[in-house]
Amino acid sequence: MLVIKDLHANIDGKEILKGLSLTVKPGEIHAIMGPNGSGKSTLSSVITGNPSFEVTHGSIDFNEKDLLELAPEERANEGIFLSFQYPVEIPGVSMVNFMRAAINEQRKYRNEPAVSATDFLRLMREKKELVEMDSKLTNRAVNEGFSGGEKKKNEIFQMAMLEPKLAILDETDSGLDIDALRIVANGVNKLKSPDNATILITHYQRLLDYITPDFVHVLYDGKIVKSGGKELALELESRGYDWIKQEVEA
């Protein structure tokens, strides 16, 4: 599904990713962990096409398409979704208009007719329940005045609406209390299917208590330096990252 080969990427001329390779297959959950500044968020930005980042070398293929050739909106419509670490507030744009525009663009991309008003509202209602989101929030402007937890729930709500093939959750667990974490994790688990894949970017083992990864990768200095099963996350939790840094530098 997703094949990343020897990826190098810069921001403001500074190289952050230095030869990263990763393969994700349908149905898999990958966790990417690593110390601060190792390039985790850069990876999610580059996959989704954030124009602030420049890819200098390497390739990203998504279902046999060259992702780097596509605009961010085309990548989204191909089925890639990013749950932002810091969801953006958009004053004046209502959640309803925002989601309807997104859904209809996706349908247009697939040559499907626009969604009817009733179907759209029904869809909104269903998906809100999935993430236990307060109805009032969808009547407001996108993320405006939402608490940290509400913003993260809203990301999962949007993911539920758009049903991506590949979801990247960038530190979705940060800033969440235990209840919100449980709700968000439940949402992710319910959306899981053998056809879609998930990449979890996280600092902590905590989220992985709720969502069980098939693979755990350690990102350090712009490269994946170690991969393993879910037990690797537990080991990181107890030993920290220093031993990995030492291994790499040795």
Next chain:
Amino acid sequence: MEQQYIDLYKAHHALIKEHSAAVMNESRDEAFALFSTLGFPTTKLENYMYTDLRPSLEADYGLNVRRLDFPVDPYQAFQCDVPGIDSYLYFVVNDGFYPEIDDRNKDLPKGVIICGLKEASEKYPELVQKYYGKLSREKKDGLVAFNGAFAQDGFFMYVPKNVELPRPVQLINIMRSDVDFLANAHNLIIIEENAKAQLLVCDHTQDDVRFLANRVTEVFVGEYATYDHYKLENTHNRMTNLATLLIDQKASSNVIANVITLHNGVSRNSIEVALNGKHCETEVCGMVIADKNQTVDNFTSVLHNMPECHSDELFKYVLDDVSKGAFTGRLFVEKDAQKTRAYQTNRNILLNRTAKMRTKPQLEIFADDVKCSHGATIGQLDDNALFYMRSRGIPYAEARLLLMNAFMADVLDYIRIDALRDRMKMLVEKRLRGELSKCEGCVICQ
């Protein structure tokens, strides 16, 4: 530049007066004398420093001093279609009130007068005399004086005490000429005590020639009266639109002045609201969407002359290409105007490096127990918001449009006529999409 008009007045003042009305003629020579002294405003004057009007004023325009009829059927040429607005509909062609030809205005409430200012001056001289020039004569302003010297007609509206107009009044200003043309219209609006009225003014141009309109509107709002003034400009690029709106508010009155520039050439709006009684409420707002080499300069003054009044001011601009915008927010709080609450905001988005915006809050506060705030920003569309939307599959152009529409939304919320607000939302969206934003039926707007 001024000389040709000074010569014209000297040669033809008798003719100008002959084709106007006595009440308007009384102050004409005085206005001319003032204009002769002041001349047209230049950028050396603080109030006009941002926009050079010379290129617009230098052109050789024709005037219609003899009040010859222009061959035009405004109903045919223009149907300003705001679905559901169901307005009382009037036309001023250039500077002359266009006689009514249909029945839709027949059921005006008793006592309400809507007609040409010249006609009103002849039929109701005492009423007109009580108000005409009361605000404009005080202005030491070349454009206002010029209007006082040359204006022969305009729009007149009188709503007597305790009368509420059940429907909005719509005034369509049409510029129509086969040669470059200048028109000075003077509008007079009187809303008496506890009366209520809404006026929508639509400015349009019909022919592909250079136009200069120099319009002065005086509005008197009585105690406990409510008045909405919406001005929508949708003119072509060869129009210079100079508009002075002077509003006098008595105690406990409520006014909205919302000035929207959708499409234009060079525009200058001078808006002055004087709060001359306690407990006045006023909202002065506007928006500008400009591109190519369009110029819009909104100069606003809110004068808190009496205590315990509340004013809100909100102006928003979206400028593209080499367009130029200017905003001045003058807020004056008189020494005894305690408990004043006055808030002002001006926000601007430049879509292009070559667009220019000048903004200046100008607060002069002489009272010590007031709440006043002001804020002005000039910036670009939020890149983070754009990327966020694109990451959800919304294309770049559409995401930009959503952001710009959102940016303008709160100015439209100040429109208290639902049908007009809906129509404006649609027009703003069309304009931002780069489609023609003309009202349906308008043939020249480009």
